[in-house]
Amino acid sequence: QVELVESGGGLVQPGDSLRLSCPASGFTFTTYCMTWVRQTPGKDLEWVSTISADGRHTFYSDAVKGRFTISRDNAKNTVFLQMNSLKPEDTAVYYCAAGSSLVDYDYWGQGTQVTVSA
Numbered sequence: 001q002v003e004l005v006e007s008g009g010g011l012v013q014p015g016d017s018l019r020l021s022c023p024a025s026g027f028t029f030t031t032y033c034m035t036w037v038r039q040t041p042g043k044d045l046e047w048v049s050t051i052s053a054d055g056r057h058t059f060y061s062d063a064v065k066g067r068f069t070i071s072r073d074n075a076k077n078t079v080f081l082q083m084n085s086l087k088p089e090d091t092a093v094y095y096c097a098a099g100s101s102l103v104d105y106d107y108w109g110q111g112t113q114v115t116v117s118a
Contacts, residue, residue, distance in 0.1 A: 002026035009112030022096035034079040038092035
């Protein structure tokens, strides 16, 4: 059974940091690209960041480039998203997804809420 469980979300103030984690199981983690996407109520899913299966290549949306860092620990089947200098517009539910390629999303987690507010 495939499982991805996001954690680390919460309520923070602008300028604060959060680190999201997403341990995965039920598939061969080391062969999958991992992606973080986010969704605000009433809006479409927004791609945030992707990391290649071997962790050597990372990609970011313009909205988060320079503030967020994606990483993975293949020994622990976990992907992370370090979010620094958070802004109110980063408020969303954040999902991790596993894909057989950089542009595929085969498996999804249930999401973790991030709220940035003064």
